[in-house]
Amino acid sequence: xxxxxxxxxxxxxxxxxxxxxxxxxxxxxxxxxxxxxxxxxxxxxxxxxxxxxxxxxxxxxxxxxxxxxxxxxxxxxxxxxxxxxxxxxxxxxxxxxxxxxxxxxxxxxxxxxxxxxxxxxxxxxxxxxxxxxxxx
Numbered sequence: 042x043x044x045x046x047x048x049x050x051x052x053x054x055x056x057x058x059x060x061x062x063x064x065x066x067x068x069x070x071x072x073x074x075x076x077x078x079x080x081x082x083x084x085x086x087x088x089x090x091x092x093x094x095x096x097x098x099x100x101x102x103x104x105x106x107x108x109x110x111x112x113x114x115x116x117x118x119x120x121x122x123x124x125x126x127x128x129x130x131x132x133x134x135x136x137x138x139x140x141x142x143x144x145x146x147x148x149x150x151x152x153x154x155x156x157x158x159x160x161x162x163x164x165x166x167x168x169x170x171x172x173x174x175x176x177x
Contacts, residue, residue, distance in 0.1 A: 042160050043068055043077060044144065045102040045126075046137050047110040051079070055134035058113040058121070059094055064101050067141055071148040074141040095120060102126060106159035109140060127159050 046054050047061035056062065066077040080101040082094075095117055102108055107127045111134065121128045147156065 042070065042107075042148075042162070043105040044141070045105040045108045046140075047108070048137065052138075053134040053136055054109045054131045054140065055111050058098065058108070058110045058117050058128075061098070061110075064098060065137065066102070066105060067137070069141055069144050069148070071145060074145060099124060104162075106162040109135075109137075125162055127155060 044067050046065045046067070047056040047058050048054060048063050048065055049056045049061065051063060051065060062082055064080040064082070066080070067074050068077050080098070082097065099120055102121075103124060105126055107129055108121055109129045109131060111131055113121070113128055113130065118128050147153075148160075152160065
């Protein structure tokens with residue numbers, strides 16, 4: 042499962058989604074995690090109301106299941122959720138490695154429903170009603 046992190050320093054979740062200079066993408070599973078890709082953004086990122094700055098970021102995270110941010114505006118959050126990406130806000134800057142290790146541990150156990158849904162992002166749903174009829 043791919044996870045995106047809004048980061049200024051490449052070590053912590055410490056950036057507002059719209060203002061983030063970097064989006065770091067990692068792949069995480071119960072067996073570990075690894076870095077996938079870094080997207081860097083320039084220009085006037087702090088210009089409020091400039092929705093165009095979100096488009097490249099949304100493209101960068103399109104196949105991610107979760108986005109970790111320090112903050113995100115209502116419009117940005119709505120656009121992230123519309124892409125079936127679960128936004129997660131941290132209360133204070135948090136180490137990316139620590140988050141990844143905690144996610145691995147949760148994935149080894151019984152993930153909460155929202156995380157199970159995120160795990161299935163991009164996978165086709167297989168609803169086999171015939172089995173239920175035979176067994177029901």
